[in-house]
Amino acid sequence: MVVETLRSARPVPRSSKRLSRMQRHIALTGMIFVAPAVIYVLIFNIFPVIYAFYLSFTNYNPLDRQGPQLQGLDNYRAILASDQFWNALRVTTLYTIEVLPPSIILAIALALLANKPLRGIGLFRAMFYLPRIVSLAAVSLIWLWLYSDHGILSYLASFFGGGVIGWLTSPALALSAVAVMRIWKSLGGNMVLFLAALQGIPQDLYEAAAIDGAGRWAKTLHVTLPGLRPMIVYVTTINIVYLFQSFSELYIMTQGGPVESTTTVNILIYNQAFQYNQLGQASATAFLLFAVIFIFAFFNIRLISARRTAS
Amino acid sequence: MSRCISFLAMLLTFTMVLTACSSGLSSSGTATTHIKVWFPGNSGPESDLVLKTLVPAFEKANPDITVDVQYVDWGSLSPKLNTAFAGGIAPDVFGHGPAAAAGFVASDRVLPLDSYINTLDEATRNDFGSMLDAGLVNGHRYLLPMISDGLLFAYRTDFFQQAGLDPTRPPTNWDELQSDALKLTQRQGGKIVRAGLEFSNAGIGSEQTFSTFLYQAGGQLLNKEGTEIAWNSAAGVRALQFMVNFYNGSDAVASKDGGSTGTLPITQQPLLTGQTAMELIDSGTLAGIQQAAPNVMKNIVVMPPLGLVQPAAYGGAGTGLFINKDSKHPDAAWRFIKYMTSVQTLQQYTDVTGTVPARASFLKSDLVQKRPFMKNFLEAQAANVFKPNPNIPAWVQVRDVLTRYLEKAMAQQMTPKAALDAAAQEAGSLLAKK
Numbered sequence: 245m246v247v248e249t250l251r252s253a254r255p256v257p258r259s260s261k262r263l264s265r266m267q268r269h270i271a272l273t274g275m276i277f278v279a280p281a282v283i284y285v286l287i288f289n290i291f292p293v294i295y296a297f298y299l300s301f302t303n304y305n306p307l308d309r310q311g312p313q314l315q316g317l318d319n320y321r322a323i324l325a326s327d328q329f330w331n332a333l334r335v336t337t338l339y340t341i342e343v344l345p346p347s348i349i350l351a352i353a354l355a356l357l358a359n360k361p362l363r364g365i366g367l368f369r370a371m372f373y374l375p376r377i378v379s380l381a382a383v384s385l386i387w388l389w390l391y392s393d394h395g396i397l398s399y400l401a402s403f404f405g406g407g408v409i410g411w412l413t414s415p416a417l418a419l420s421a422v423a424v425m426r427i428w429k430s431l432g433g434n435m436v437l438f439l440a441a442l443q444g445i446p447q448d449l450y451e452a453a454a455i456d457g458a459g460r461w462a463k464t465l466h467v468t469l470p471g472l473r474p475m476i477v478y479v480t481t482i483n484i485v486y487l488f489q490s491f492s493e494l495y496i497m498t499q500g501g502p503v504e505s506t507t508t509v510n511i512l513i514y515n516q517a518f519q520y521n522q523l524g525q526a527s528a529t530a531f532l533l534f535a536v537i538f539i540f541a542f543f544n545i546r547l548i549s550a551r552r553t554a555s
Numbered sequence: 556m557s558r559c560i561s562f563l564a565m566l567l568t569f570t571m572v573l574t575a576c577s578s579g580l581s582s583s584g585t586a587t588t589h590i591k592v593w594f595p596g597n598s599g600p601e602s603d604l605v606l607k608t609l610v611p612a613f614e615k616a617n618p619d620i621t622v623d624v625q626y627v628d629w630g631s632l633s634p635k636l637n638t639a640f641a642g643g644i645a646p647d648v649f650g651h652g653p654a655a656a657a658g659f660v661a662s663d664r665v666l667p668l669d670s671y672i673n674t675l676d677e678a679t680r681n682d683f684g685s686m687l688d689a690g691l692v693n694g695h696r697y698l699l700p701m702i703s704d705g706l707l708f709a710y711r712t713d714f715f716q717q718a719g720l721d722p723t724r725p726p727t728n729w730d731e732l733q734s735d736a737l738k739l740t741q742r743q744g745g746k747i748v749r750a751g752l753e754f755s756n757a758g759i760g761s762e763q764t765f766s767t768f769l770y771q772a773g774g775q776l777l778n779k780e781g782t783e784i785a786w787n788s789a790a791g792v793r794a795l796q797f798m799v800n801f802y803n804g805s806d807a808v809a810s811k812d813g814g815s816t817g818t819l820p821i822t823q824q825p826l827l828t829g830q831t832a833m834e835l836i837d838s839g840t841l842a843g844i845q846q847a848a849p850n851v852m853k854n855i856v857v858m859p860p861l862g863l864v865q866p867a868a869y870g871g872a873g874t875g876l877f878i879n880k881d882s883k884h885p886d887a888a889w890r891f892i893k894y895m896t897s898v899q900t901l902q903q904y905t906d907v908t909g910t911v912p913a914r915a916s917f918l919k920s921d922l923v924q925k926r927p928f929m930k931n932f933l934e935a936q937a938a939n940v941f942k943p944n945p946n947i948p949a950w951v952q953v954r955d956v957l958t959r960y961l962e963k964a965m966a967q968q969m970t971p972k973a974a975l976d977a978a979a980q981e982a983g984s985l986l987a988k989k
Binding site: 305306307308309392393394408410413414415499501502503504515517518519520521 | 633634637638640641658659662663664746757758810811823828830951952955959962963966968
């Protein structure tokens with residue numbers, strides 16, 4: 245605030261030599277305040293990424309006394325030639341496809357409902373937001389029990405004449421079963437974001453649309469959805485990034501099985517790094533995953549932004 | 556400025572005084588050695604016993620040694636150990652399974668224990684028997700086991716009676732196992748409501764089950780040198796086909812939807828819940844059932860090991876203790892290991908954990924009266940029936956390859972022969988690399 249006041253009072257000189265003592269003092273104070281955050285980001289965010297990129301070209305095994313030895317592109321070649329990587333990428337993509345559209349569409353629908361001035365709407369919002377504040381690991385353990393032979397889902401299946409269903413043990417069902425849990429878990433968070441966006445749409449637009457004779461459906465289509473578009477871009481992108489990195493729920497509920505039907509790229513990375521001590525290969529896989537996420541997120545933003553420009 | 560310098564001087568003096576007070580001197584004035592120990596697991600009763608009873612007793616008997624014990628969950632043990640080794644802060648002593656030995660040896664991280672083991676008297680060495688060979692790599696021993704483990708078939712005597720079978724005459728070979736399982740299976744509307752037999756058919760459990768049948772059929776996972784895959788032999792195909800038949804086809808005795816028994820909590824174990832009449836099971840699970848449901852346990856009996864060519868089962872030494880090669884106090888570390896594997900300590904330890912001690916003399920102890928199911932495990936151990944996994948550095952990766960293809964065969968995505976051949980080809984290249 246002080247800096248802004250000074251700036252508005254007189255232009256900031258370009259050369260540091262021409263800074264007054266007061267300005268230098270202010271600049272130094274600012275740098276000191278920013279330094280902890282910058283140092284934190286450098287040590288815990290930037291350095292690990294650079295170091296992991298370096299490790300991806302090595303044969304690093306933490307137990308090895310020799311330390312990392314450079315081996316060029318061998319890790320990348322080995323991963324790209326591995327069926328396990330392509331299977332894991334297929335599973336990860338499938339999981340994202342199974343989770344993303346329902347969690348966005350249902351969250352918008354819930355946000356539209358939660359936006360109504362109804363009695364008890366606060367409770368409704370809180371109820372749907374609740375799963376968001378519980379840790380993914382805890383939620384996964386609860387759903388593990390729900391899906392077990394002795395869980396309520398198996399009980400209901402038996403009650404209606406079906407036998408035990410192998411929700412998490414059948415290769416055909418396991419991924420979808422975990423996806424249902426993940427959709428349920430993500431609904432609340434997405435709903436709140438869409439609710440905030442809905443409440444940011446100017447009321448004038450609805451009034452203008454009503455004067456033009458627009459009905460409820462037309463208002464939703466031509467006012468609400470275009471108004472939500474920036475939030476849809478944000479939520480979709482963030483969800484793509486998170487879903488492509490899925491690990492905890494799958495590791496807890498299925499450990500990547502049965503028959504690799506739930507082995508995502510992150511589970512593969514975990515196994516390479518912590519089961520086989522191949523940190524070099526794990527780093528290379530992580531950078532390939534980063535590239536995939538970047539491509540998906542980039543095209544998602546471009547696609548939705550292009551539509552926005554066209555409209 | 557002068558106030559700041561005075562403060563720093565005071566801080567330095569205070570720190571030096573504290574450092575002097577905390578030097579390696581015991582209350583009696585003798586030098587003390589401090590060792591750091593990591594135990595795997597997260598069992599409350601076990602850590603209570605170790606931390607509150609066993610370690611204080613050791614420290615009392617050895618006033619020149621203090622022990623700092625930490626429990627590390629099995630799932631986090633390898634990552635934490637790797638990080639600690641890489642950072643030079645690994646514990647002096649750590650517990651791990653024998654399968655980890657070859658990897659640690661290849662990385663020069665563990666101390667050979669031969670010179671220490673040779674100081675044990677003959678009676679003690681004989682008491683450990685073949686368990687001493689756990690963690691044997693390149694002719695050197697790197698671990699002293701505390702417990703042993705293995706898989707044996709257990710059955711429900713009440714279900715045997717219901718099915719018109721004699722509960723005192725369990726199956727003694729594969730044919731009887733299959734025919735009894737069929738008689739014990741209960742179906743309702745075409746669905747199996749009680750399995751005749753269940754075993755771990757997914758994850759690591761499927762490899763342990765396969766190994767059991769493979770060894771019984773006279774096969775081996777790898778050749779003796781550990782350099783070539785041997786599981787895709789005729790014995791291997793026969794063993795896997797035998798496994799597949801239990802869960803598939805018109806004569807299936809268990810439902811694939813029931814999941815793998817290996818990962819289920821004690822209270823959901825099918826032998827306890829009555830969802831199966833027979834189960835390939837380990838001693839720890841049986842001990843858990845005894846604690847959770849003693850009334851059910853009265854009806855559970857362990858069979859002697861089966862065999863097609865020879866009586867055999869997956870198993871061998873369980874958790875044992877290693878010494879970090881960089882430990883500055885290997886002698887103190889060995890004294891702690893010797894204490895933890897003594898008969899008196901193991902008696903208390905296995906009493907609480909329900910595990911099978913790695914010493915044959917327990918066959919004549921109160922343990923067998925207290926937990927009758929232990930008898931068969933201890934006898935199998937004494938008769939060298941239990942066969943461990945190969946001790947090679949690439950084992951974890953090789954095992955995961957095999958597990959992947961075993962699951963494919965169990966799900967009938969591949970025939971047993973094709974699955975074992977494909978697994979051999981993929982794992983063979985891993986062995987060649989190492």
